[in-house]
Amino acid sequence: MTIRRKTEPGPEPNLPVTPMLDMAFQLLAFFVMTYHPSDLEGQMELSLPSEAITQAKDKEDIKQDAQVDKEQDLKLSANLTVIVRTQRDNVNNGLISGISLQDDAGTGPVDTLDKLRDELKTRRATVENKENIKIQADSKLKWEEVINVMDVCQQAGFKNISFVPPPSGS
Amino acid sequence: MSHGPAGQGANAEPNLTPLLDVVLQLLMFFMMCVNFVSEQVNEDIKLPKSLAVKPMDKAEADYLFINLKPFAIQDFQDRLPSDVLARVQANFREGDECILVPGKEPMRRNDLRVWLKQQYEDARQVAEQRGAKNVNTAIVIRAHKEADYGQVFEILQMCKNVGYRRLMLRALTKNVPGGAT
Numbered sequence: 001m002t003i004r005r006k007t008e009p010g011p012e013p014n015l016p017v018t019p020m021l022d023m024a025f026q027l028l029a030f031f032v033m034t035y036h037p038s039d040l041e042g043q044m045e046l047s048l049p050s051e052a053i054t055q056a057k058d059k060e061d062i063k064q065d066a067q068v069d070k071e072q073d074l075k076l077s078a079n080l081t082v083i084v085r086t087q088r089d090n091v092n093n094g095l096i097s098g099i100s101l102q103d104d105a106g107t108g109p110v111d112t113l114d115k116l117r118d119e120l121k122t123r124r125a126t127v128e129n130k131e132n133i134k135i136q137a138d139s140k141l142k143w144e145e146v147i148n149v150m151d152v153c154q155q156a157g158f159k160n161i162s163f164v165p166p167p168s169g170s
Numbered sequence: 171m172s173h174g175p176a177g178q179g180a181n182a183e184p185n186l187t188p189l190l191d192v193v194l195q196l197l198m199f200f201m202m203c204v205n206f207v208s209e210q211v212n213e214d215i216k217l218p219k220s221l222a223v224k225p226m227d228k229a230e231a232d233y234l235f236i237n238l239k240p241f242a243i244q245d246f247q248d249r250l251p252s253d254v255l256a257r258v259q260a261n262f263r264e265g266d267e268c269i270l271v272p273g274k275e276p277m278r279r280n281d282l283r284v285w286l287k288q289q290y291e292d293a294r295q296v297a298e299q300r301g302a303k304n305v306n307t308a309i310v311i312r313a314h315k316e317a318d319y320g321q322v323f324e325i326l327q328m329c330k331n332v333g334y335r336r337l338m339l340r341a342l343t344k345n346v347p348g349g350a351t
Contacts, residue, residue: 139320
């Protein structure tokens with residue numbers, strides 16, 4: 001067999017590479033052009049009140065007014081509440097118009113998000129619950145701004161952020 | 171060359187095979203990097219950027235997506251059949267709260283509640299059949315950055331009241347100049 005092959009080579013297989021390459025280039029160009037390396041999407045998990053508390057509450061409050069239920073939900077026990085206000089006027093359309101920080105003693109205004117971060121850091125040293133914080137925003141506040149406030153809280157060291165229902169009429 | 175019969179002259183054809191190899195490799199790379207716009211993730215939604223988000227856990231598959239954005243008719247213009255589009259147009263005005271879930275027409279909050287309850291009930295039955303105690307579905311909320319806090323809060327509240335225990339918010343990762351804090 002081998003001797004025969006050496007003396008008499010068969011027809012060489014001819015693979016047409018060029019059309020395949022053309023097609024591959026076309027596809028490549030398409031994918032290069034449609035390639036948009038966008039920002040990566042990530043997620044954050046919300047901390048809900050622990051299961052035991054909720055179940056106990058469900059049993060007791062099952063027939064109670066829905067409003068009461070609403071007040072209790074999505075809240076963790078926390079010492080600090082960041083209150084964010086907005087106005088749907090033409091000036092700040094859903095942007096932050098005022099921030100204040102509420103603790104057990106009372107409420108104090110904060111000027112900017114940067115100041116809020118510093119304030120939260122100092123307060124965190126003294127409060128009892130160093131993990132949880134609540135955010136109460138006006139109903140019309142843009143979601144983007146809420147995320148900014150959440151970022152500030154996270155930077156200050158609060159890991160669990162919970163939401164308080166927006167004040168009625170906001 | 172060595173195989174060619176003598177007297178035919180040099181074969182000047184370039185060797186395309188390595189080139190093709192490289193091209194196919196590149197092709198493979200770009201094909202894999204393309205973000206396949208899956209039905210669940212609505213690309214019209216511009217998510218807010220956040221420093222606090224964590225990368226997604228790809229291993230987990232039990233997600234339910236809820237997309238929220240202010241209504242804009244151009245999002246649906248070429249994507250829905252004309253009868254559905256007319257219905258949607260009659261129901262929504264520009265800027266209204268509009269909830270999108272995979273495989274359903276744009277919804278309002280009340281429709282979402284009904285749908286969520288149904289989904290939860292189905293999931294509970296499946297969980298019972300498997301012998302699991304709780305529904306482990308995670309709700310992923312993708313809210314447009316222009317959406318109102320009140321709307322997002324209501325949806326969170328609704329999911330919680332229906333019985334879901336795991337709620338997640340989606341945002342884009344923000345790059346901090348000078349490294350992460």
